[in-house]
Amino acid sequence: MEKDVEEEAERRQDEKTVIHGLLREDGVIVSSSEDIEGLTSRGYGTSKNGDLILTFTEALYLSSKGILEVKDEKTDEKVSFEELLERARSFSEDAWVKYLIYRDLRSRGYFVREGFGFGADFRVYKRGEYGKSAAAYLVLGVREGQPIAVEELARILTQVQSSKKSLILSVINRRGEIVYYSVSRLSFM
Structure with missing residues (x-):
């Protein structure tokens, strides 16, 4: 499993592609059907209205691996790992x-x-x-x-x-x- 994630991270870095997600109040939303298929097959996220909702924990993990790039839905600015963690902490101190x-x-x-x-x-x-x-x-x-x-x-x-x-x-x-x-x-x- 970890090997699959590492291989996916390396492949995406070689191809200069990452999965893009939008930070919302309840998590990170992925809309690309190709990305959704890849993530759901590896046990990430929950499908809702044609999108994939990643929990903050999943988004933090994928972001730390270089697989996911998160942008704020309101400002369209890139969200760092630390900013994502702070948002997650606002929902759960743990x-x-x-x-x-x-x-x-x-x-x-x-x-x-x-x-x-x-x-x-x-x-x-x-x-x-x-x-x-x-x-x-x-x-x-x-x-x-x-x-x-x-x-x-x-x-x-x-x-x-x-x-x-x-x-x-x-x-x-x-x-x-x-x-x-x-x-x-x-x-x-």
Whole structure:
């Protein structure tokens, strides 16, 4: 997966082509049908009215790889990675943490989508299973030292397990390194 992204970035740099997106309030919009097809086949974005809407996390990742160039819809000026991150932070104070987790999971070859509730940040598909089966894992990201109540974790775990998925706790230390923990319920007989 990461190799595919790297190859795509190299190909686009060789051809001097990048995907163009417009920054809107709710994310980044890609309108080119060729770009939409390429991105959706690799698990990016959500189709809406013939366009593709990238989440801020997806846009940050693609921008950092040199695949996506973002312009502000209102000013038509190019938006830097830092400006895109600031916009993302205005929606979620954990935007940087989410980006780091997303980048790490993508670099490990996983298809990653935004979570669908339960307090989870991401849905993660087994390698080669995106589009064929449901996500196998839900990932909850926390910063080292950030408290999370046991009751809250138990509630999330119950909901995740009721949907027949595994909960993965992603802990980011102060140096930005990520450690993953599988969370499950232990019962004594």
